[in-house]
Amino acid sequence: MNRESAINIFKSYTDNYDSSEPKVALKIEHSFKVCEIAEEIAKSLDLPDEDVELAWFMGLLHDIGRFEQLRRYGTFFDAKSIDHAELSADILFVDDFIKNFDVTGLPKDWHSLTELAIRAHNKLNIPENLTQREVLFANLLRDADKVDIFRVIAEIPYKDRANFKNVPQREEAREEIMQCVKEHRCVPRTFERTKFETSLSHGCMAFELVYPKSKELALAQGFLRKIIQNARLEANEKECLQLDLLEEELSKSLHKKIS
Numbered sequence: 001m002n003r004e005s006a007i008n009i010f011k012s013y014t015d016n017y018d019s020s021e022p023k024v025a026l027k028i029e030h031s032f033k034v035c036e037i038a039e040e041i042a043k044s045l046d047l048p049d050e051d052v053e054l055a056w057f058m059g060l061l062h063d064i065g066r067f068e069q070l071r072r073y074g075t076f077f078d079a080k081s082i083d084h085a086e087l088s089a090d091i092l093f094v095d096d097f098i099k100n101f102d103v104t105g106l107p108k109d110w111h112s113l114t115e116l117a118i119r120a121h122n123k124l125n126i127p128e129n130l131t132q133r134e135v136l137f138a139n140l141l142r143d144a145d146k147v148d149i150f151r152v153i154a155e156i157p158y159k160d161r162a163n164f165k166n167v168p169q170r171e172e173a174r175e176e177i178m179q180c181v182k183e184h185r186c187v188p189r190t191f192e193r194t195k196f197e198t199s200l201s202h203g204c205m206a207f208e209l210v211y212p213k214s215k216e217l218a219l220a221q222g223f224l225r226k227i228i229q230n231a232r233l234e235a236n237e238k239e240c241l242q243l244d245l246l247e248e249e250l251s252k253s254l255h256k257k258i259s
């Protein structure tokens, strides 16, 4: 596909929002990074060129609803605003923003695959009963997104993290979170967490990386290690032990020592 034209259309869309606002700039950068990572994963799977292009294209558009989410609600927190993946897909496929893109060179089934992968990218699990090809693209986009999210999280100084004032403080992370660590699962977003529990939950996202390339990239970037190191700065003795366990389990899951 004509990537330059796709990027220009994406930029003309984001020009409607204030890119001097750090949160807007962050999501623009994230979109471009996810493109690159999705492309890299697709290539590692030896997909045909048209599928590599599709992976790149999905990466570019997957979070297009973030800008409108921020404008309408002033937050990226889905639980307090709107499901940003659904909003992204609605802008593209219900409002038909997608019609602006020249899709020459994409595979025939690009439309349904893109919609599906974007709607599924932030859910705890991908939908059931998908075809093999749908599973492949849904997982690919989710992996690419996660790999870059580790960067985004690690780059926000720990002390500047969201406001956790309303969450009761605990001496250590609750058992249900540690159970996710032990079982190599993502922590469901359904309950409020302390700042420390949030760090553990960020680490747990790596358990659900699907493709070897995604695991390799997540390790090579070093951001997972940084997320854990940041959490250690404020951790008490019990919490340090919980971080040790997370590191150990992540090393097993990613097949390499993470630090």
Ligand SMILES: [Fe+2]
Residues within 6 Å of the ligand: 062, 063, 084, 085, 121, 122, 145
């Ligand atoms: Fe997203």
